[in-house]
Amino acid sequence: MASILITGGAGFIGANLARRLIEAGHTVTVLDNLYTGRKSELEGLPLTLLERDVREPIPGEYDWIFNLACPASPPHYQREPLFTLTTSIDGLRNVLELAKRTGARVLHASTSEIYGDPLVHPQPEPYWGHVNTLGIRSCYDEGKRVAETMALEYRRTYGVDVRLVRIFNTYGPHMDPKDGRVVSNFILQALRNEPITLYGEGQQTRSFQFVEDLLNGFMTYMEAPKEKLEAFFREKGLDIPVFNMGNPGEFTVRELAEEVLKLLPESTSTMVFRPLPGDDPKRRKPDIAWAKACLGWEPRIPLREGLAKTIPYFRGTL
């Protein structure tokens, strides 16, 4: 039984994590300013909700802190770029200051976006990435990159037990239906009997991690003794633990649409094809060898099963 803080706990991953931790008997506090998080996703859960901005110093004392606070989808993080940037930087700094003061263990949610438009496939953790400092995604990408550096230096300077995880594309219940992600779009279109919109031929590939797999990774990672992680990463020449967590299985967007339609045979939706937009997100695929070797973790839930567990949530939102 631990006392656990989740910043951004009203967001997609946070709301799932809160449930998981409560089921395991932990005492959960959620800190969220509800900028993109939704109070509705925490309804009825026995937790404390602090409606605060993570950019303000954080009171209290916790055993573990999961730092998930930051808008994460392009329409959200591009709405107020300076909000996004300062949430990444000042939010993590406040979390690390709290951990420094209290000795809390921290999991910081980094992202596959720190690899940018990668020149290496799949991306292993030592890959440095390929990122534009002056583009429309920079407020997120560079904010998240420098947050990793800040975590490294708090660990090196003050011994804060902060652990980095680079999260790849994840889906599941409690996703924001308005997020504009391909999984939520397709499920909602199928449920509403609307056309399922694919771009180009729908042959671009994506990897999809079901949120339960990610949470299994979080728990194994946070339960790992500090010394074990340090030994593993010392050998890699790194002063901070960092793992990719994502599903390395690749599906075409068309295969995803087909899976959704198979799971919703009553839907009258059909696929329609639109021209490929210029800024179609680049393909990213995690190399998860490190997490497998050190934590024994890998995703186990097939796409069909994950989609089947996700559809009821979206049906409930209609």
Place this chain on the structure above:
Amino acid sequence: MASILITGGAGFIGANLARRLIEAGHTVTVLDNLYTGRKSELEGLPLTLLERDVREPIPGEYDWIFNLACPASPPHYQREPLFTLTTSIDGLRNVLELAKRTGARVLHASTSEIYGDPLVHPQPEPYWGHVNTLGIRSCYDEGKRVAETMALEYRRTYGVDVRLVRIFNTYGPHMDPKDGRVVSNFILQALRNEPITLYGEGQQTRSFQFVEDLLNGFMTYMEAPKEKLEAFFREKGLDIPVFNMGNPGEFTVRELAEEVLKLLPESTSTMVFRPLPGDDPKRRKPDIAWAKACLGWEPRIPLREGLAKTIPYFRGTL
């Protein structure tokens, strides 16, 4: 006659800039916490010195601000990585807040280090760079990268007239003799009749920009009308002006040593060759086509002339 603030004005470039601005009749205020800056370099100059940390909000009102505050040599910036990182981030943020409040024009000193260990030679401004988020240089490199992003977003969100310059290797009077740079090392070794230490065969190349050339660039850049810059960069697809400033001429380290010895014929120093260290800095060379096209700027002072103007300064420090 303008009122001008130089943050980091007691550093190498700042002390030269202060002289230049005073000679041109401007009213100069230097803000420096003297962490690496040296008060001695401003002695006798008619300026106001604010001994403050740029990470604290900045009072006052200025027409122009040059944001030069940040440790810039590896031994300095690695001493307290969190100091370096927060100086980059919070320092620029305070400068931009001041500019937002007062309408000041800002030149922000970025660096060739944002290109990291480049995969493209020479580096043009659109090159995204190749940087490690979790290495010993990250506190500087990533701090400087995200500072560019912050400048971009203050410009886009609030219309702050901030201009970026990526400064390449620069030398001249007022360099810190303890900085460990190759130019200052060689001059000091020659003046002291000590062996001039080269690593490997001394065949690695560097580019050396004399500080007066850089300051000519600064002035031309800051005098350029906002509209002119915006028109130039709109065409490049950039929402903020950014120029490389450095000398594209390449010299081997051995050639540099030979030049120094030619200028100090009375020196009894000879060259000695030591094994190449593992972390020998990577070669970087600016592509300055943009600054040439838009500002008509390029370096004009040959290495020999610049060294001849630098040697008397170091002689005076002995």
